[in-house]
Amino acid sequence: xxxxxxxxxxxxxxxxxxxxxxxxxxxxxxxxxxxxxxxxxxxxxxxxxxxxxxxxxxxxxxxxxxxxxxxxxxxxxxxxxxxxxxxxxxxxxxxxxxxxxxxxxxxxxxxxxxxxxxxxxxxxxxxxxxxxxxxxxxxxxxxxxxxxxxxxxxxxxxxxxxxxxxxxxxxxxxxxxxxxxxxxxxxxxxxxxxxxxxxxxxxxxxxxxxxxxxxxxxxxxxxxxxxxxxxxxxxxxxxxxxxxxxxxxxxxxxxxxxxxxxxxxxxxxxxxxxxxxxxxxxxxxxxxxxxxxxxxxxxxxxxxxxxxxxxxxxxxxxxxxxxxxxxxxxxxxxxxxxxxxxxxxxxxxxxxxxxxxxxxxxxxxxxxxxxxxxxxxxxxxxxxxxxxxxxxxxxxxxxxxxxxxxxxxxxxxxxxxxxxxxxxxxxxxxxxxxxxxxxxxxxxxxxxxxxxxxxxxxxxxx
Numbered sequence: 486x487x488x489x490x491x492x493x494x495x496x497x498x499x500x501x502x503x504x505x506x507x508x509x510x511x512x513x514x515x516x517x518x519x520x521x522x523x524x525x526x527x528x529x530x531x532x533x534x535x536x537x538x539x540x541x542x543x544x545x546x547x548x549x550x551x552x553x554x555x556x557x558x559x560x561x562x563x564x565x566x567x568x569x570x571x572x573x574x575x576x577x578x579x580x581x582x583x584x585x586x587x588x589x590x591x592x593x594x595x596x597x598x599x600x601x602x603x604x605x606x607x608x609x610x611x612x613x614x615x616x617x618x619x620x621x622x623x624x625x626x627x628x629x630x631x632x633x634x635x636x637x638x639x640x641x642x643x644x645x646x647x648x649x650x651x652x653x654x655x656x657x658x659x660x661x662x663x664x665x666x667x668x669x670x671x672x673x674x675x676x677x678x679x680x681x682x683x684x685x686x687x688x689x690x691x692x693x694x695x696x697x698x699x700x701x702x703x704x705x706x707x708x709x710x711x712x713x714x715x716x717x718x719x720x721x722x723x724x725x726x727x728x729x730x731x732x733x734x735x736x737x738x739x740x741x742x743x744x745x746x747x748x749x750x751x752x753x754x755x756x757x758x759x760x761x762x763x764x765x766x767x768x769x770x771x772x773x774x775x776x777x778x779x780x781x782x783x784x785x786x787x788x789x790x791x792x793x794x795x796x797x798x799x800x801x802x803x804x805x806x807x808x809x810x811x812x813x814x815x816x817x818x819x820x821x822x823x824x825x826x827x828x829x830x831x832x833x834x835x836x837x838x839x840x841x842x843x844x845x846x847x848x849x850x851x852x853x854x855x856x857x858x859x860x861x862x863x864x865x866x867x868x869x870x871x872x873x874x875x876x877x878x879x880x881x882x883x884x885x886x887x888x889x890x891x892x893x894x895x896x897x898x899x900x901x902x903x904x905x906x907x908x909x910x911x912x913x914x915x916x917x918x919x920x921x922x923x924x925x926x927x928x929x930x931x932x933x934x935x936x937x938x939x940x941x942x943x944x945x946x947x
Contacts, residue, residue, distance in 0.1 A: 492677050497670045504666050508659040515655035523647050524614065527627045531640040534558065534588055535631050542634045547598075554599040558588045585646040587624065593635030602641050610637045617641065683708050687715065699726040796921065798946055799841070801832040801873055805866060808845035815850060819858045823849065826865045832873040835946045836921045844917045847910045848877045848939050855881035855937075872923070872945045878930050878938040889927040911939075918943070 537557065541550045587602035591610065602619050610628060617624045623644040630637050687702055694700070701719040704712060754768060809823050816823050852862045856879040865876040884892050893911050915925040923943040930936050 489677060489681050493674045496673050496677065500669055500673060501666060504662060504669070508662050511659050511662070512655045515658045516651050519651035519654055520647070523642060523651070524625070524627070527614075527625060527640055527642055530586065531627050531629055531638055534590070534640060535629065535636075535638050538590060538631060538636050538638060539633055542636065547592075551598045554588075554590060558599060558601060585643045587619075587641040587643075589637075589639040589641070591637040593630075593637070595637070598636070602639075610639075616644075684711065687711075691718075699723075699729070796835040796837050799834060799836050799838050801834050801836075801841075801875070801943060802827050802829065802866060804836075804838060804841050805845055805864060805875065808842055808849055809864060811842075811846055812849045812853060816853050816862065819853060819856070821853050821856055821858065822861045823853075824861060824863050826863065828865070828867045829873050832866060832868075833946045834873065834921070834943045836943065840917050841921070841943075844914045844941070845875070845877075847914050848941070851910055852877050852879035852881070852937075852939070855879055857881065868945075869942060873943050875941045875943075876931075876938050877941075878936055880934065880936040883929070883935060883937040884927055886929075892927060893925070914939075914941070 538550070538554070541553050545553065588599055589597070589602050590599040591597055595610065602617070602624065610630070612629050613627070615626050615628065617626050619641075624641040625644055625647060626639050626641040628637065628639040687707060690700075690702060699722050701722055702715055704715050704719070707715045758764075758766075805827075806825060809825055813823065849862065849864070856862055860880040862880075863876075863878045865874075865878070867874050867876075893915050911925075911927075918925040918941050921943055923941060925942075926940045928938050928940055930938050
């Protein structure tokens with residue numbers, strides 16, 4: 486799992502956990518505060534009724550007092566209908582939630598004056614808050630005794646409606662937080678992605694760095710937290726570049742130093758062969774293979790170093806035709822007929838002609854080397870993908886598909902019984918193609934015949 490994804494999941498989980506905990510705490514706290522508010526409202530309603538009782542008791546008889554209280558505090562019949570789901574009553578006489586309130590009034594002797602609750606009136610009258618059950622519901626009650634008149638006054642609220650209102654209000658407090666939570670998670674993910682952009686900028690040059698052109702990373706835009714890592718990577722790249730340079734220099738020096746004694750040895754063998762014809766032919770062939778290996782090592786060192794690489798505008802058709810002419814004597818020795826099918830015409834590319842010529846000669850020589858006598862080596866030049874593709878096809882044993890990538894590595898010869906090379910030809914050819922922005926691949930023949938095709942693509946010069 487990537488570090489970015491890990492941080493996003495970790496931070497998003499923590500944010501969600503904190504948000505859920507905050508929402509839960511807010512919901513419980515809001516519920517508690519609303520219950521306190523309802524209790525305060527209950528006490529306030531009781532004191533309002535207390536004031537009404539004091540006023541009526543001073544001017545009216547008991548019967549007139551009871552009638553006035555019933556006329557004032559008795560709920561409308563519509564508000565008592567549980568099937569009525571409209572909040573405002575149809576005739577405009579009140580509100581559906583008026584049924585959450587009920588009132589009871591007793592004289593000092595305990596004689597009921599008003600009872601809209603229909604609860605058990607035989608319970609002892611005590612001041613303060615209490616719970617009561619009536620009409621199939623739980624009621625929250627507040628009772629007090631008027632010190633002037635001695636009347637007992639009780640106001641009650643239905644618990645289910647209290648809970649409904651408190652839950653709706655509490656939910657309305659946490660809904661904005663819950664709605665903002667997905668946006669917060671998206672913002673966290675976006676912020677972390679933006680925070681890792683400098684690391685991705687550092688990754689890109691490493692991913693596309695050419696082993697032959699190793700350079701240190703730019704530390705100006707590196708985050709402070711990874712500056713030490715970037716410095717260590719730059720140190721490693723410097724040591725790697727030095728090691729590769731020593732390897733290239735050693736290969737070039739060794740190959741260069743071997744050319745002179747091998748040339749002298751070849752001349753001496755030629756003189757001896759004149760005296761003893763055919764007796765040293767195997768030794769001569771071995772020296773020739775060593776000379777060829779030295780030449781390939783020198784070419785590989787020059788290609789990998791990139792020294793003197795200066796591409797120019799060239800006609801690929803002319804390079805291929807000249808390369809076929811150069812290997813014609815080798816083809817005649819095996820009675821192999823080289824052919825060229827040029828469908829591109831003026832195939833202009835930017836390249837260093839000696840390197841591309843060396844690439845073509847190497848691929849053609851390989852095709853001739855592994856082709857049976859009396860067959861044909863076909864070369865096709867065609868346009869493809871804003872460039873030109875060269876197909877060199879033989880009729881030899883071919884290479885299995887799962888071994889083709891291995892065949893492009895250095896010093897790899899899949900069949901030691903065939904050919905006399907050192908396994909550098911295809912590796913050098915691919916490197917030359919990549920130097921020119923092209924690519925090399927091994928593939929089957931398109932006509933279904935046995936053999937192997939080497940495909941080399943070069944971008945067209947605009």
